[in-house]
Amino acid sequence: MSTRTRIPFLKGHGTENDFVIVPDPENTLDLTPEAVAALCDRRAGIGGDGVLHVVRSAAHPEAREMAGAAEWFMDYRNGDGSIAEMCGNGTRVFARYLQHAGLVGEGDLAIATRAGVKNVHIAKTAPHSGSAAGDVTIGMGRARLPEGEVFVSVGERSWPARNVNMGNPHAVAFVDDLAHAGNLYAPPPVSPAAAYPDGVNVEFVVDRGPRHVAMRVHERGSGETRSCGTGACAVAVATARRDGADPAVTGTPVTYTVDVPGGRLVITERPDGEIEMTGPAVIVAEGEIDSEWLENALR
DSSP, X not given: OOSOSEEEEEXXXXXXXXXXXXXXXXXXXXXXXXXXXXXXXXXXXXOOSEEEEEEEXXXXXXXXXXXXXXXXXXXXXXXXXXXXXXXXXXXXXXXXXXXXXXXXXXXXXXEEETTEEEEEEEOOOOTTOOOSSOOEXXXXXXXXXXXXXXXXXXXXXXXXXXXXXXXXXXXXXXXXXXXXXXXXXXXXXXXXGGGOTTOOXXXXXXXXXXXXXXXXXXXXXXXXXXXXXXXXXXXXXXXXXXXXXXXXXXXXXXXXXXXETTEEEEEEEOXXXXXXXXXXXXXXXXXXXXXXXXXXXXX
């Protein structure tokens, strides 16, 4: 780690997908997998689904080539310390931190990630809205819809599912009741297994109203989570196709409201295939990590 005795941090969440934020503009901290896991430990550490390491793109070897397009790099780490390319909810919280720190204002900005440069928009707070800050919108890229039938099972029940790839794989099943998903501790069986050689995120979806659905999700390697940004995008695309809506055909954007256990996301698919996700991002605390604690935690 660093020779400093105190390391600044913040805590934030996007639809209850929560993160430890570590500002480190010049990339001076050695954030080992063990250090990240210690920080994300919900009993012995700060607690979070992941770490948002905030670094100037020019100061990070994986982001230098993107420095001309995006000043800031989201060096995202999963809660177990592993490195991830992208996190949709995390990108919104990352943008909110930059705004909170006075590094950016409302409006458009670009954020470098391992999945490339992501375009972000921080909305203005509506007058008298009672909201602390405007929602954040992020471009999530395009969905791919692999061919072939897929089925998801829980106990005695089985449902056909839509195979949607948002850069990571999803199986989207429409059910009558979200309780039919079971406890989601273990991965729901998906067949054929060959459709997802590296595992899959499984979404269970019910209708709430016109272009309004609710979902639960089992994220591969994590179990049920309070929110999944790529999952919400996959659900919106699968629901649109079920409803006969394809913006590439009609030339008209389509928007769905997706309720997740941790809140609400709004997903828009545009005629060019680009998908935008809009939702809240909240900074809840800031403080200092004691480097002695962190060194002891790594022993």
